Amino acid sequence: MRTPLTELTGVAHPIVQTGMGWVAGPRLVSATANAGALGILASATMTYAELDEAIQEVKQRTDKPFGVNLRADAGDAAERADLLIKHGVAVASFALAPKKDLIARLxxxxxxxxxxxxxxxxxxxxxxxxxxxxxxxxxxxxxxxxSVATTLLLPSVLDAVDIPVVAAGGFFDGRGLAAALAYGAAGIGMGTRFLLTSDSAVPDAVKQTYLGFGLDGTVVTTKADGMPHRLLRTPFIEGLAREGVAGRLARTVRRTLDFKRLSGQSWPGLAAEGVRMKRGSDRSWGQTVLAANTPMLLKAGLVEGDTSAGMLAAGQVVGAIEDLPSCEELVRRVVDEAAERLRFLAAM
Structure with missing residues (x-):
């Protein structure tokens, strides 16, 4: 399937594996790339040196195009962009809008x-x-x-811009890819579906936890880090909803200390990053302070496998997923099913 996504990036199939923190590491990204889709390396939870090593590891595992997700509000965003340029990375993705001069440089x-x-x-x-x-x-x-469903958000964006649009949120199979292409999208992005593959480094026990949830198994809450966050409805997350201000403050302080140790930043450095984060988003100061919870709570769940003290990000499609295929099997399955659907529609 040739679309503007495949032509721009050089991948074989119009499928993107999104840059999930603690999940989209070299192993998953290279497996996705080797399957012909676009793997996106998540760098927000990496130091500069770790990102450098991760990019090199992906390049050792595959000669196919891949991307890196950068935090536009990071203090060293420009230096990280230079790292992508140095290593010849194909795609730079961003969760927040990058500055105009950074886009131009890339x-x-x-x-x-x-x-x-x-x-x-x-x-x-x-x-x-x-x-x-x-x-x-x-x-x-x-x-x-x-809060806007993909079925409404996607056409509104397609009507608003002339550049190619990739649709994400709610996709897990070939029917979704065919539907997105019918809307006019250039491809689809999938996160939860790629997390639940045999190539994902998420602990097997945690993957089985995911597979045990139905379509009603997620909840959107602001209790974790102050921003709307869709997570598995685990007992830990249910407990957050009942947590008082004092408990939330204590947890935030504890997680901030953990993040400081992990990142190696000084207190002035953390404060400066908080200011940049506040300026680069619509967060309130309270939400900005709570944001330190996110990487550590995700690490506890997705890396350490502690579902009793960590959170597990998940799309609603978790309830429609029943297996753990390899990335190669998944991509082939999605593309074949989409092609079959499109042939059927064309015959009508």
Missing amino acids: KDHGLVVMPTVGAARHAEKVAAWGADLVMVQGGEGGGHTG
């Missing part, structure tokens, strides 16, 4: 720039700044998410 060195947005007005802004394509995530998606 494009000048041949990288494809793909921000992720949750509203048509944000897509218009990054398109005007020179983004090559944009990914839109509907409210069905896992992690930080909005």
